[in-house]
Amino acid sequence: MRNLTRLALTAAAAAALAACASHKPPPPVAPTAPPPPADTGAPPPPPPVAARPTGPLPGTEQDFVVNVGDRVYFDFDQYTLRDEGRRVLDAQAAWLQRYPSVTVRIEGNADERGTREYNFALGARRAEAVRTYLIDHGVAAGRITTISYGKERPIAEGETEEAFAKNRNAHTAITGGVR
Amino acid sequence: MTSSMRLPPASAPAFAFTPASAPVFALVLALGLAAVLPGASLAQTPPAQSAPAPAASNALEVNVDRGVVAPLPIAVPPFLGKEVGADIARVIAADLQRSGYFRPVNASSLDAQITDANVPPRFADWRGAGAQALVTGQVVADTDGHLRVDFRLWDVFNEQQLVGYQFSASADSWRRVAHKIADMIYKRLTGEDGYFDTRIVFVSESGPRAHRTKRLAIMDQDGANPSFLTDGPELVMTPRISPNGQEITYVALSRESARVWLFNLRTNRKEVLGDFPGMVFAPRFSPDGGKVAFSVDRNGNSDIFLMDLRSRQTRRLTTDPGIDTSPSFSPDGSKIVFNSDRGGSPQLYVMDADGSGVRRISFGEGRYTTPVWSPKGDLIAFTKQTGGQFHIGVMRPDGSDERLLTDSYLDEAPSWAPNGRVIVFSRETRGGGARLYTVDVSGRNLQPAPYSAGATDPAWSPLLK
Structure with a gap:
C-alpha cells in the first residue's frame, strides 16, 4: 500500500513537471529555463534545481511493472512471441537475474473469440512460451511457475479488436522474493 | 419424492386407486409398453391388460422428423383441486410449448366443464375450441401431506384416452410431477422420450x-x-x-x-x-x-x-x-x-x-x-x-x-x-x-x-x- 501511494505521488509529480506521456519510466525533466534576458551581458542565473521524481525503488514489484514491463502480447490464436515481446522478456530476464531471489508466475491469457477449453489450452501455451524464453535467457526454471487463465480473466472490457489484443497476453506476476 | 402408477381408462364408475406404496417409478419406466389404448371406445373401455388394437391411421401423433411442423394444439385446463392443480397445468403447458411441437390452446370458457377428471370430457366442445389433444387431471391432498395427482391425455377427435396415470408425491415435488406428466404426453404423442423432468x-x-x-x-x-x-x-x-x-x-x-x-x-x-x-x-x-x-x-x-x-x-x-x-x-x-x-x-x-x-x-x-x-x-x-x-x-x-x-x-x-x-x-x-x-x-x-x-x-x- 505504501508503495502504491509512493508510485501515485511520483506519477503526479512527473505529470506536473513534464506534461509528456511516456510508456517508459518518465525521465526526470527539468522545467524549461526562462529565456535569458536580452542584452544584459551578465551571465544567466543558474537554473533552479530540478525536483527529480523518485521512481519506484529498484527491485520492487513496482520497479518491475513500471520499468521492465510485466506483460507481452500475442496475435490471434498464436503463441509465438513478437519482436516487441522478446524485448520485454529480455528486460524481464535481466531484471530477474539482477534480483535472483524473486520468483514469478507466468499467467497465460486469451481473448473471448474462442471457446473456453481450447482457449484455456492456448493460454497455457502462451505462458509456456514466456517460461521457455526466460529459461533460455538465464532464469532458473525453479523460479518460474505457469498457469493459464484462458479467457476467464480479461484485463480489457469491450468487444473491440483493441480490447481483444490486450487480452491475448502472458502476464509475469511476481510471487515472492522482492524487497 | 414422487411415485406413479398407470390409471385404467376412465369410465363412469370410479376406479380403485392402486395404493401409493407402489414401487417408486417402476411404472414410469414401463410407460412405453403400457400406456396406449388406441381404438378404445369410451362406452366399453377394454381392460388395461388387453392387447392394444392396431393404431388407427389417423391416430394423433406428432412427427418430430418432418422439416416443418405445425405445433399440435393441446388444451391443458387447470387440474382440479386447490391452487396447485392450476400450477401443475401451467408447468405442463409451458414444457410442451417450449418443445416447439405443441401449441397450448386457451379455452378457459370450457374449464368449468371439467368437474371430475375421471369422467370423459365433452369432446365436441374441445374440438370446437381447436384442441386436438386434451389433458385433464386432479390433485388430492392426502392427510399425510402427500399429493395424489391423476392425469389423463385424451385424443379429442377419436374421443379416446391415450394415457392415464396417477402420481403420489410430497407436496413440494409438485413441479416434478408436472414435468413427468409433460414427459408422458410428449412421449405418447411424439414417440420420443421426454426431457422435462431434468x-x-x-x-x-x-x-x-x-x-x-x-x-x-x-x-x-x-x-x-x-x-x-x-x-x-x-x-x-x-x-x-x-x-x-x-x-x-x-x-x-x-x-x-x-x-x-x-x-x-x-x-x-x-x-x-x-x-x-x-x-x-x-x-x-x-x-x-x-x-x-x-x-x-x-x-x-x-x-x-x-x-x-x-x-x-x-x-x-x-x-x-x-x-x-x-x-x-x-x-x-x-x-x-x-x-x-x-x-x-x-x-x-x-x-x-x-x-x-x-x-x-x-x-x-x-x-x-x-x-x-x-x-x-x-x-x-x-x-x-x-x-x-x-x-x-x-x-x-x-x-x-x-x-x-x-x-x-x-x-x-x-x-x-x-x-x-x-x-x-x-x-x-x-x-x-x-x-x-x-x-x-x-x-x-x-x-x-x-x-x-x-x-x-x-x-x-x-x-x-
Missing part, C-alpha cells in the same frame, strides 16, 4: 467482465429452483453431470492452479480429482459413470487422460504435442471425440476409448471446438468459428452431414437433452452478458432458456429417477 447444471456469472464471479449452480430445466453449489473466490468452469445425475465434475480455477473436482449432489461433498503436475481441465464422465476423461496441460502441451474413479488409476490417451482437449464419449463408451490442433487449427477427431485409431472428422472451413456426442449416438454437436461468427452445429460421427443450427456473435458449450433432440448452449451478445439458449436439433425453435440471469457452460442431466 435439471441443468451451469456456471452462474455475475459482475463485470474483468471481475466476474463464476459459481457452480443447478436448476430445473425450465429455470425453476436455481441454486448455487459453490460460492468461493475460485472461477468455476465447464461442469458436467454424471450419467446417474448424482455427481458433477467441474474445473475450479484459482490464481495458482486449475483442478478438476467431483461434487456429490446427494451429500454436497466435493473432492479434488487426482494430483497432477500442471493444469487439469475439460473433465467429462464416461457413459457408465465409472471414469472421467480430462486434459492435463504440462509445459504448454495438453493431452487427454482417463481416470478410473474406483481404482483412481490414470491412463494417458494422447501424446501429440498439439492441444488435445474437450473429450466426449460415444454413448456406448467405445469411442471418444475430442478437439485437437495437431493439424494446424482446432478440429474434431475421434479415437477409440483406449487412445488408438485416431482420425479427423471435421474438414469444413473454420475452427471446430467443444465436440459433444449425442446420447442417441447419431450426432456430434460442436462449436464452429467462421467468418467472425460462432455457430452451434451437428455432424454425424464420421464427419458427414454437417449442419449449423445457430449463428451469432458468440455461441458455445452445447449440451444435449437426454433424448438427443434439444441442445442447450450459452450465447453471449456483443456488449452484453451470457445466458442460456436452446435449439432443436433440426435447427428450428431457437429460443432463450427460461432462466434469464447470467449463465454459461450448461450441462443437461439425464432424466431424473
Whole structure:
C-alpha cells in the first residue's frame, strides 16, 4: 500500500513537471529555463534545481511493472512471441537475474473469440512460451511457475479488436522474493 | 419424492386407486409398453391388460422428423383441486410449448366443464375450441401431506384416452410431477422420450467482465429452483453431470492452479480429482459413470487422460504435442471425440476409448471446438468459428452431414437433452452478458432458456429417477 501511494505521488509529480506521456519510466525533466534576458551581458542565473521524481525503488514489484514491463502480447490464436515481446522478456530476464531471489508466475491469457477449453489450452501455451524464453535467457526454471487463465480473466472490457489484443497476453506476476 | 402408477381408462364408475406404496417409478419406466389404448371406445373401455388394437391411421401423433411442423394444439385446463392443480397445468403447458411441437390452446370458457377428471370430457366442445389433444387431471391432498395427482391425455377427435396415470408425491415435488406428466404426453404423442423432468447444471456469472464471479449452480430445466453449489473466490468452469445425475465434475480455477473436482449432489461433498503436475481441465464422465476423461496441460502441451474413479488409476490417451482437449464419449463408451490442433487449427477427431485409431472428422472451413456426442449416438454437436461468427452445429460421427443450427456473435458449450433432440448452449451478445439458449436439433425453435440471469457452460442431466 505504501508503495502504491509512493508510485501515485511520483506519477503526479512527473505529470506536473513534464506534461509528456511516456510508456517508459518518465525521465526526470527539468522545467524549461526562462529565456535569458536580452542584452544584459551578465551571465544567466543558474537554473533552479530540478525536483527529480523518485521512481519506484529498484527491485520492487513496482520497479518491475513500471520499468521492465510485466506483460507481452500475442496475435490471434498464436503463441509465438513478437519482436516487441522478446524485448520485454529480455528486460524481464535481466531484471530477474539482477534480483535472483524473486520468483514469478507466468499467467497465460486469451481473448473471448474462442471457446473456453481450447482457449484455456492456448493460454497455457502462451505462458509456456514466456517460461521457455526466460529459461533460455538465464532464469532458473525453479523460479518460474505457469498457469493459464484462458479467457476467464480479461484485463480489457469491450468487444473491440483493441480490447481483444490486450487480452491475448502472458502476464509475469511476481510471487515472492522482492524487497 | 414422487411415485406413479398407470390409471385404467376412465369410465363412469370410479376406479380403485392402486395404493401409493407402489414401487417408486417402476411404472414410469414401463410407460412405453403400457400406456396406449388406441381404438378404445369410451362406452366399453377394454381392460388395461388387453392387447392394444392396431393404431388407427389417423391416430394423433406428432412427427418430430418432418422439416416443418405445425405445433399440435393441446388444451391443458387447470387440474382440479386447490391452487396447485392450476400450477401443475401451467408447468405442463409451458414444457410442451417450449418443445416447439405443441401449441397450448386457451379455452378457459370450457374449464368449468371439467368437474371430475375421471369422467370423459365433452369432446365436441374441445374440438370446437381447436384442441386436438386434451389433458385433464386432479390433485388430492392426502392427510399425510402427500399429493395424489391423476392425469389423463385424451385424443379429442377419436374421443379416446391415450394415457392415464396417477402420481403420489410430497407436496413440494409438485413441479416434478408436472414435468413427468409433460414427459408422458410428449412421449405418447411424439414417440420420443421426454426431457422435462431434468435439471441443468451451469456456471452462474455475475459482475463485470474483468471481475466476474463464476459459481457452480443447478436448476430445473425450465429455470425453476436455481441454486448455487459453490460460492468461493475460485472461477468455476465447464461442469458436467454424471450419467446417474448424482455427481458433477467441474474445473475450479484459482490464481495458482486449475483442478478438476467431483461434487456429490446427494451429500454436497466435493473432492479434488487426482494430483497432477500442471493444469487439469475439460473433465467429462464416461457413459457408465465409472471414469472421467480430462486434459492435463504440462509445459504448454495438453493431452487427454482417463481416470478410473474406483481404482483412481490414470491412463494417458494422447501424446501429440498439439492441444488435445474437450473429450466426449460415444454413448456406448467405445469411442471418444475430442478437439485437437495437431493439424494446424482446432478440429474434431475421434479415437477409440483406449487412445488408438485416431482420425479427423471435421474438414469444413473454420475452427471446430467443444465436440459433444449425442446420447442417441447419431450426432456430434460442436462449436464452429467462421467468418467472425460462432455457430452451434451437428455432424454425424464420421464427419458427414454437417449442419449449423445457430449463428451469432458468440455461441458455445452445447449440451444435449437426454433424448438427443434439444441442445442447450450459452450465447453471449456483443456488449452484453451470457445466458442460456436452446435449439432443436433440426435447427428450428431457437429460443432463450427460461432462466434469464447470467449463465454459461450448461450441462443437461439425464432424466431424473
